Amino acid sequence: MGSRSKRWPWRRSSGPEKKLSPYQFQLLQRLLHAYLQEEVGTLDELTRSELTAHTARFADVLGANAQSWQEIVEGFYGPALAELRSARDRGPASANDPAATQQHRNPGSVRPPSPVSHRPAVQGELRQLIDVLGAEDGDDRVQIPWKIFGGPTETSEFDDEGEFTRYYSSPEMGADMVYVNGVFDSAVLAIRPDGGPGFYPLPDALIKGLPLTTATRAEVREFFGEPEAEGADWLRFEIDPCFIWFGFDDDHINSVSVMMDAP
Numbered sequence: 001m002g003s004r005s006k007r008w009p010w011r012r013s014s015g016p017e018k019k020l021s022p023y024q025f026q027l028l029q030r031l032l033h034a035y036l037q038e039e040v041g042t043l044d045e046l047t048r049s050e051l052t053a054h055t056a057r058f059a060d061v062l063g064a065n066a067q068s069w070q071e072i073v074e075g076f077y078g079p080a081l082a083e084l085r086s087a088r089d090r091g092p093a094s095a096n097d098p099a100a101t102q103q104h105r106n107p108g109s110v111r112p113p114s115p116v117s118h119r120p121a122v123q124g125e126l127r128q129l130i131d132v133l134g135a136e137d138g139d140d141r142v143q144i145p146w147k148i149f150g151g152p153t154e155t156s157e158f159d160d161e162g163e164f165t166r167y168y169s170s171p172e173m174g175a176d177m178v179y180v181n182g183v184f185d186s187a188v189l190a191i192r193p194d195g196g197p198g199f200y201p202l203p204d205a206l207i208k209g210l211p212l213t214t215a216t217r218a219e220v221r222e223f224f225g226e227p228e229a230e231g232a233d234w235l236r237f238e239i240d241p242c243f244i245w246f247g248f249d250d251d252h253i254n255s256v257s258v259m260m261d262a263p
Helices: 022-039 045-053 055-062 069-077 080-090 098-103 126-130 140-148 217-224
Strands: 003-007 154-160 163-170 175-180 183-190 229-231 234-239 242-249 252-259
Touching: 022 045, 022 055, 022 069, 022 080, 022 140, 045 055, 055 069, 069 080, 126 140, 126 252, 140 175, 217 234, 217 242
Parallel strands: none
Antiparallel strands: 003 154, 154 163, 163 175, 175 183, 183 252, 229 234, 234 242, 242 252
16 A cells, blocks of 8 residues: 655635634634635525634634624625636636536435435535535546635545545645545545634534534434434444434534545
């Protein structure tokens, strides 16, 4: 088995002039993505409310004097927002068109749904990961979830007896996306109530109706029903068209994963 990794350079044609740490930059990119979504009416209400609830924390982390998360973005980017709006509007149609996302999905790389499922449909930011499971590496649709992670900063590659695995990682935001033989296979998000470096910044926006910062193991079971499999510190649910895995530490969620197939 071999591996190699590289650090992704912080290159951008337009953006804040203030020198930022990798975590600050990725957090700001996360806010920028929401800002551009809100302008065209595609920002989920759950995400908007979570962003608003954490405005003071974001302002503190970024050293911004702002009363709203929108003001944080405007203060950092200023005139550059015009160029960023143009880039958004020139983007692939599938980036803002759920119908196009479904139309261009590779049908051979996604698990077919079971005929009957009693599980609740997953709503929230985790849905953006579920919807692109099975996409091939390089598919423009995969840019959609990466924008909510602020973009990958590291890659690692492994070749294990013909199975080639590539990890796109954002350690500052607690996110990993995994490709197996060129197909988006799974994603892992690290969870902590107060966010912070190394953890997903808006965990309560991931699943509508299930606040991951406070949910206990029993509450996860109540929300999804009986798990497909479980262990001392994890639960796994089959929720078409994928599996969702929750890791626990002291009865509280410390990670959540989506995957095409059960390991």
